[in-house]
Amino acid sequence: MVKAVIVDDELHARESLNHMLRTYCPTVHVVGEAERIEEAYEVILKSKPDLVFLDMQLTDGLGFDLLRRFDELHFKVIIISAYQEFAIKAFKFSAVDYLLKPIDPDDLARAVDNALSKVYDDSQQQSLNALIENTKNPEKKDKLIVLRNSEETYIVNTSEIVRCESDNNSTNFILADKSRIRVTKTLKEFEELLEECGFVRCHQSHLVNRHHIEKIIRFPSLSLQMDNGDSIPVSFRKRKQL
Known part of the structure; x- marks a missing residue:
């Protein structure tokens, strides 16, 4: 049995989530509830849960204040x-498990399965730290992105990423210090995420950080010279956009 605590300042939200857990996640048993930070802290210390459902906005502060x-x-x-567009972006950059209100039963089941499949290590703490940093100034173009593979978890500032390269169903990140990080997600997923940080898809296999473009080479074929020395092709259909 998985012990869980629900932290939300709305009674009906706690009751609704409790009911959904009993219906769709029967292995999860709610051992405590709280609506304020101090109360939640005491409940967690006492009940020692395996899982905490934490609302970001509480009456007496942010959920992050509790975690700290x-x-x-x-x-x-x-x-x-409850914050749709902003929340989704922030969570995806930080690679944390999340649910949006109103909670969908399928999303709940997936989030619980995903959270419980992870081992206890410092990667969750790193992800939450990145989320806290990114939400301090949501208008800032540079973000901290969590890149995770089977071996390591990396916290990278998007300004340090020179380019991303497709590798079958994975993506290679090439950083300013020449290091590479391989992540088992498609380039398309990162294109949508990194667009607001100044990244542009110049080719089916390449996504580049425009802040690292040194020059455009037109002969013998259109390509980009990056400031780390890499030469990246530009596809015909992308040349006008570029």
């Missing part, structure tokens, strides 16, 4: 938010 009170997180966290 723990030196180490010995429980999994699923963030809950």
Whole structure:
């Protein structure tokens, strides 16, 4: 049985989530609820849950204020938010498990399965730290992005990414220091995420950070010279956009 705590300042939201967990996630047993940070802190210390459902906006502060009170997180966290567009972007950059209100049963089941499949390590803490940093100034173009593969978790500032290269169903990130990080997600997924940070798709296999473009070479074929020395082709249908 998985022990869970629900932290939300709305009674009906806690009751609704509790009911959904009993219906769609029967292995999850709610052992405590709280609506304020201090109360939530005491409930978590006492009940020692495996999983905490944490609303971002509480009456007496942010969910992050609660998390900062723990030196180490010995429980999994699923963030809950009512803020659609902003929240989705922030969560995807930070690679945290999240649910948007109103909560969809299928999304709930997936989030629980995903959270419980992860081992206890510092990657969750790193992801939450990145989320906290990104939400301090949501209008800032440079973001911290969490890149995770089977071996490591990397926290990278988008300004340090020179380009991204498709590798079958994976993506290689080439950084300014010449290092490479391979992530098992498609280039398309990162194109949509990184567009607001100044990245442009110049080719089916390449996504580049326009801040790292040194020059455009027109002969013998159109290509981009990046400031790390890499030469990247530009497809015919992308040349006008570029």
